[in-house]
Amino acid sequence: MANVKTYVRPMGAWWRRNPFYGWYMLRELSCVFVTAYAVVLLVGLARLAQGRPAYEAWRESLASPSAVLFHMLALAVVTYHAWTWFKVMPKTLPFLTLAGRRISDRAIISAGVVAAVMSSVLIFLAVSLASL
Amino acid sequence: MATRVITIDCLRYDPETDDEPRRQIYQVPFTDDMSVLQGLQYIKDQLDGSLTFRWSCRMAICGSCGMMLNDVPALSCQTFLRDYHPGGLRVDPLSHFPIMRDLVIDQADFLRKLEAIKPYIIPRDPRSVAEGTYLQTPAQLNEYYQYSQCINCLLCYAACPQYGLSSAFIGPGALALLQRYNADSRDAGTDERMQIVNAEDGVWGCTLVSYCSEVCPKDVDPARAVNQNKINSTKDYFLRFLTPWGKPGGT
Numbered sequence: 001m002a003n004v005k006t007y008v009r010p011m012g013a014w015w016r017r018n019p020f021y022g023w024y025m026l027r028e029l030s031c032v033f034v035t036a037y038a039v040v041l042l043v044g045l046a047r048l049a050q051g052r053p054a055y056e057a058w059r060e061s062l063a064s065p066s067a068v069l070f071h072m073l074a075l076a077v078v079t080y081h082a083w084t085w086f087k088v089m090p091k092t093l094p095f096l097t098l099a100g101r102r103i104s105d106r107a108i109i110s111a112g113v114v115a116a117v118m119s120s121v122l123i124f125l126a127v128s129l130a131s132l
Numbered sequence: 133m134a135t136r137v138i139t140i141d142c143l144r145y146d147p148e149t150d151d152e153p154r155r156q157i158y159q160v161p162f163t164d165d166m167s168v169l170q171g172l173q174y175i176k177d178q179l180d181g182s183l184t185f186r187w188s189c190r191m192a193i194c195g196s197c198g199m200m201l202n203d204v205p206a207l208s209c210q211t212f213l214r215d216y217h218p219g220g221l222r223v224d225p226l227s228h229f230p231i232m233r234d235l236v237i238d239q240a241d242f243l244r245k246l247e248a249i250k251p252y253i254i255p256r257d258p259r260s261v262a263e264g265t266y267l268q269t270p271a272q273l274n275e276y277y278q279y280s281q282c283i284n285c286l287l288c289y290a291a292c293p294q295y296g297l298s299s300a301f302i303g304p305g306a307l308a309l310l311q312r313y314n315a316d317s318r319d320a321g322t323d324e325r326m327q328i329v330n331a332e333d334g335v336w337g338c339t340l341v342s343y344c345s346e347v348c349p350k351d352v353d354p355a356r357a358v359n360q361n362k363i364n365s366t367k368d369y370f371l372r373f374l375t376p377w378g379k380p381g382g383t
Contacts, residue, residue: 011228088359092359
């Protein structure tokens with residue numbers, strides 16, 4: 001085979017060739033928002049360590065329109081980020097069986113999503129109750 | 133059955149005369165039951181005998197007729213022309229492989245990788261014919277059965293941008309077959325194959341795009357085989373620190 005002249009196609013802008021690749025690139029890009037949100041939380045933690053006035057100032061800064069816009073955008077992107085990882089979760093697991101039958105990929109994905117939604121609701125309720 | 137006409141836009145490349153590929157358009161009459169492969173055969177028989185493509189069984193088992201149909205990797209024998217009408221169909225050779233001529237790609241790279249993963253059972257204690265067959269339970273069979281359905285059609289490689297960006301990556305198909313043998317209860321060759329798994333061009337070359345599993349015509353789910361082995365590779369790495377005598381399979 002090595003003696004045959006062949007043509008190798010370039011890979012430029014490969015992510016535009018198929019919507020699947022576009023969604024994949026969006027998944028990879030979404031980590032920027034995950035990091036940004038983690039930084040916001042870390043700053044909050046650092047401000048908390050500096051005392052109450054610093055922490056209150058940080059909380060106040062979160063109420064600015066740009067901060068609210070960032071959080072809404074981050075929530076949308078992080079939700080997509082989380083969904084993509086639940087979607088590929090079965091691919092990272094060995095075959096699981098229950099009572100001799102294989103657990104379907106769908107069941108694994110659903111279990112992950114349900115667990116995420118339930119824990120989010122629980123945390124939300126806990127925080128709401130604590131701040132009453 | 134009513135005959136309609138579909139436009140097939142085909143990549144052409146003749147290594148003797150062309151420096152780079154060109155496009156050629158054919159008008160192909162078709163009936164509802166005609167596959168894309170039959171459309172190409174019509175072109176070859178009736179319109180242009182020089183069009184070159186691979187095919188054999190016509191029933192999605194030989195794995196020869198994979199090509200890009202409107203930029204999606206598919207078996208041309210398993211895909212119908214009616215599904216592309218009236219929009220037209222663009223046919224290209226499988227992405228990420230060097231083109232030899234028209235729709236024929238060079239598979240040599242894959243074949244080298246397939247050989248490298250030792251795609252055969254390496255028994256711990258070889259048995260003679262007189263000793264009889266190796267026994268296996270249905271549960272043990274299920275551990276590797278879906279991976280054994282691979283027909284080496286290379287659609288997963290054409291779907292994998294990581295392979296397109298670096299052909300050193302061993303790729304989804306070969307890694308799925310590696311898992312097929314590692315997961316077989318009759319096989320004891322896992323340590324021998326671990327070097328391929330652990331390498332940077334092994335499972336770690338995968339970024340879980342997972343399009344390979346989407347396009348697989350046999351539901352092999354190569355992305356699962358690759359990512360299961362990321363866990364195995366991690367275990368292999370850390371176990372070497374815990375066991376002073378080391379593991380034979382490390383890189």
